[in-house]
Amino acid sequence: MQESISWWRGGVIYQIYPRSFLDSNGDGIGDLPGITEKLDYVASLGVDGIWLSPFFTSPMLDFGYDISDYRDVDPMFGTLGDFKALLKRAHALGLKVMIDQVISHTSDQHPWFQESRQDRTNDKADWFVWADPKPDGTPPNNWLSIFGGAAWTFDSRRRQYYLHNFLKSQPDVNFHHPEARQAQLDNMRFWLELGVDGFRLDTVNFYFHDTALRDNPPVPEGEAKTLGAPDSNPYTWQRHVYDLSRPENLDFLKELRALMNEFPGTTTVGEIGDDNPLERMAEYTAGGDKLHMAYTFDLLNAPHSPAYIREVVDRFQRLAGDAWPCWALSNHDVVRSATRWGADEDPVAYPKVALAMALSLRGSICLYQGEELGLPEADVPFERIQDPYGKVLWPEFKGRDGCRTPMPWTHSEQGGFSQVEPWLPVEERHLPLAVANQQGDANSVLNATRTLLAFRRQHAALIEGDIHLVEVGEELLGFVREGSQERLLCVFNLSDKTLSTTLPQSGTPLRGHGFISTLDGNTLTLPPYQAAFLSLDH
Numbered sequence: 001m002q003e004s005i006s007w008w009r010g011g012v013i014y015q016i017y018p019r020s021f022l023d024s025n026g027d028g029i030g031d032l033p034g035i036t037e038k039l040d041y042v043a044s045l046g047v048d049g050i051w052l053s054p055f056f057t058s059p060m061l062d063f064g065y066d067i068s069d070y071r072d073v074d075p076m077f078g079t080l081g082d083f084k085a086l087l088k089r090a091h092a093l094g095l096k097v098m099i100d101q102v103i104s105h106t107s108d109q110h111p112w113f114q115e116s117r118q119d120r121t122n123d124k125a126d127w128f129v130w131a132d133p134k135p136d137g138t139p140p141n142n143w144l145s146i147f148g149g150a151a152w153t154f155d156s157r158r159r160q161y162y163l164h165n166f167l168k169s170q171p172d173v174n175f176h177h178p179e180a181r182q183a184q185l186d187n188m189r190f191w192l193e194l195g196v197d198g199f200r201l202d203t204v205n206f207y208f209h210d211t212a213l214r215d216n217p218p219v220p221e222g223e224a225k226t227l228g229a230p231d232s233n234p235y236t237w238q239r240h241v242y243d244l245s246r247p248e249n250l251d252f253l254k255e256l257r258a259l260m261n262e263f264p265g266t267t268t269v270g271e272i273g274d275d276n277p278l279e280r281m282a283e284y285t286a287g288g289d290k291l292h293m294a295y296t297f298d299l300l301n302a303p304h305s306p307a308y309i310r311e312v313v314d315r316f317q318r319l320a321g322d323a324w325p326c327w328a329l330s331n332h333d334v335v336r337s338a339t340r341w342g343a344d345e346d347p348v349a350y351p352k353v354a355l356a357m358a359l360s361l362r363g364s365i366c367l368y369q370g371e372e373l374g375l376p377e378a379d380v381p382f383e384r385i386q387d388p389y390g391k392v393l394w395p396e397f398k399g400r401d402g403c404r405t406p407m408p409w410t411h412s413e414q415g416g417f418s419q420v421e422p423w424l425p426v427e428e429r430h431l432p433l434a435v436a437n438q439q440g441d442a443n444s445v446l447n448a449t450r451t452l453l454a455f456r457r458q459h460a461a462l463i464e465g466d467i468h469l470v471e472v473g474e475e476l477l478g479f480v481r482e483g484s485q486e487r488l489l490c491v492f493n494l495s496d497k498t499l500s501t502t503l504p505q506s507g508t509p510l511r512g513h514g515f516i517s518t519l520d521g522n523t524l525t526l527p528p529y530q531a532a533f534l535s536l537d538h
Contacts, residue, residue, distance in 0.1 A: 010463030049096030204270030228273025507534030
């Protein structure tokens with residue numbers, strides 16, 4: 001594992017959704033001691049660090065993304081002492097620990113908002129985004145909540161509307177207010193002083209809003225909609241010009257970077273949901289004075305043809321400069337990639353080659369819990385749906401519960417996750433794919449993941465090298481990763497057909513990555529769902 005101060009650059013970060021990792025106390029909900037218990041397993045994968053989704057004090061209306069105390073652990077997950085024990089164990093295993101920071105909004109139960117909503121003159125009166133109604137009593141403008149309906153809720157005490165880009169119980173913090181801004185930086189300092197190695201920043205481009213509260217324009221007919229929400233959501237019908245990605249955000253990111261620089265070796269990765277996500281990623285991570293990394297939804301959506309992936313890589317390269325991406329194929333907000341991309345493909349072979357492709361891109365990588373098992377999206381019946389997002393847009397959009405079901409550890413009742421019925425049902429199709437079943441299977445997705453990560457660590461070009469797309473035909477994906485010591489040609493067959501291509505130059509096939517191919521002169525042949533890595537002469 002990389003031990004340098006820039007461990008994150010090309011690092012592999014394993015995302016843990018605490019509610020669904022391991023229940024250690026028999027209440028049906030995963031917790032921090034459960035995570036600590038399984039850190040040896042995580043370390044055995046060969047990843048560099050973990051990212052924990054929120055475990056802070058919360059009413060849990062958005063499952064921890066509505067925070068009422070930024071500096072404590074919700075009793076559901078344990079105690080601050082449990083977190084310190086987790087941190088100590090992770091560091092002993094050589095794992096970095098990143099935690100979520102949800103600073104663009106709080107819970108409406110947070111003391112700041114409880115004070116702010118009392119009247120227009122209290123000390124926290126302007127810490128949230130308040131606005132007068134229009135003369136007819138309607139909201140101040142046409143901004144929409146991602147979770148459905150207007151982004152404004154009326155409060156009778158102040159006789160004003162407050163802004164919420166998500167649930168009405170998640171009021172937006174007013175980042176134009178210097179004290180509110182500083183208070184969030186101070187909350188982050190608390191965790192840095194405890195020893196965390198970095199932050200994943202939720203909705204990092206949502207911090208600021210247009211103070212003139214101008215209406216967003218509609219998306220012109222025929223133009224692409226935002227990738228940040230499903231197409232069935234009216235939110236995607238607007239161009240999000242005034243409610244997010246405001247220019248003031250860049251100055252705040254510089255303030256945040258200055259804080260991180262006080263703690264060498266720490267890092268940030270921002271989540272960007274935007275109409276122009278790759279442009280925003282480049283803007284937010286360029287120059288070495290803002291975010292270290294960012295990720296977008298470009299590879300977290302449905303398109304996945306070689307042509308589409310080429311276009312994403314090419315567009316980012318043209319925009320990037322010195323910017324640094326963090327790629328992911330799955331996370332807690334989207335349909336698992338084994339289903340979203342691989343529904344019609346081989347359920348074992350496809351996840352392997354998709355992971356190989358992602359792990360070979362220039363950038364850092366987030367690997368979501370269960371992705372190393374090739375888990376498909378779970379089918380959660382409506383009566384068990386927990387996600388408020390899914391309840392609003394059902395049945396066209398079923399919410400995010402299908403990727404949040406419990407991690408299967410054993411092929412047994414409740415999958416070894418809990419002794420009782422869990423908060424979300426264990427997916428029956430996951431049980432044969434449990435960790436215990438895959439451990440001893442040389443051909444499993446789990447062991448292929450370990451093999452790939454070990455191979456990647458042996459080739460610096462895959463971690464920090466430049467990337468150049470190469471022409472290998474329409475149906476294959478190919479690029480060169482070039483570092484100071486080596487040049488590697490990486491070619492991927494994401495289809496169920498045997499494909500051949502004439503290589504632009506000769507190379508020496510590398511072994512140790514677990515895939516098979518045939519090289520005859522300059523003709524490379526890849527069986528279905530296979531990859532090739534060739535060393536090129538300088």
